Amino acid sequence: MKFRALMQDPQYMREFQAIVATLAKLAKDCVMILGPRQMHFIVNEDQSSTASPLVWASIAAEEYFPEYRMEAALPEHEFIVLSMSSASLGRALSVLRNVGTNNCKFKLQRIQFPCISVIATVLLSSSTEAREVVHDVPVSIIPASDWPAYVVPKVPNSQLVLSLPTLRLLRSLIDKLKNVSPSLEFQVNIDGELNVIATSEMSTVTSRFQKLLLRSLEASQQEASCCVDSRKASAFFGSLQVSNDELTIGIDRDHSIHMQIDVRQDVVLHSILPAVCV
Template identity: 30%
Template structure:
């Protein structure tokens, strides 16, 4: 089992670092799924109350100049459990690097060795090596880390600009741990928090509703939106901190789409031309 990759373009190094930093805002540990064509960061928190599931997909050719993998099965894949905060801190040291090399090595255990080659003021190169411990996921558990199936959604809507949404949620989370998210297929969205003494709501209108099959990389589902009136709201209550984490990262998506599964969950897609981030946030019971 072998893996090595190299980055030479500072833009690719920076984008990869920002994606990892964004994921770190939401979760601390994930499974890094490596395939010949793509990298996936996968989080499955089935045993956690209010825990989220995360699926991040990157095409390796958009981030690496050299990429080699020899996996364990006929699909040539490797699954590694890695601490995202350690990987993020390591990549932050590469903000002005000439070369970044990543390699899977064995040193009394499995490690991702990240070699950062930086220019020096005297003209010579300076190399810093980081060893990040990882755990190889047994093949019998791989089925737990496949792409999540699309739920039967009730409403799909494009979110307002994330900076604006973040400012609203940041104020609301000082009042309550729960966020009521309501939307309809008429482009209307309401964010609301309630306590024993106060009720605060923010309303958005004239938002676009997402239509499946728009070639945006989101698979369609047997959605129930066709049998609901456009004015009918679907609502779900979620952990407000979990929802807020989605807007705290450094990754700036071109599109942000939210699917509401009435009373059950939110599914949020953050899409860029070479990155797809999917969050599944289950409903919370007050």
């Protein structure tokens, strides 16, 4: 079982760090699935928090890593599956925010314990020589017999998919609406309109967004709506550290809402908010 990877582009390193920082805000632990050409991170609903949504990231290795090598334990195995502290990985990657970081290597190894070693080469402002900053993040290697519990989630079918307005605006709005109602109803229609509705015993608050870009549409569908837990919606938007504003919402009527952020081609952050009964 072997894994090695190298990042060199400063922008890609900052994006990678922002994705992991987003996951670290949502749950204590995450799962890393290493495939031959793709890397996935998954945070399931945190059992200690009813407000933690399901979020995962899919990253094409060739987008971020000019060098990427993965060898599974057995030839018939397609993946390496690891569990680790998302906070520990986030702290190890915080060095990637530094302007002087030239590259970052990842290596799966066993020191006194299995770990992902994060090795960043940093040029300090006080010195002309680059130095290596090393963090060893402990991991648990998930045996193949347990892999069915760690499958990458499937994107649900959506009747309507719209591009959303800026993250900052939605983050502020939903953070306020969660104090009005325990659930939020998202309504979309083919005219590019999104309504976010919070209902309480005393009032109903509707926030309307118009002239949004229609991304996809199932035949004969005019509109779709779904009610979700307001705390889970707020947790997702509040956790986002990525700077990209390309956010879409897809509604599978009365089943779930699918949020998707395209950080770049083949680098995507997903979240599924399940429907709640009102």
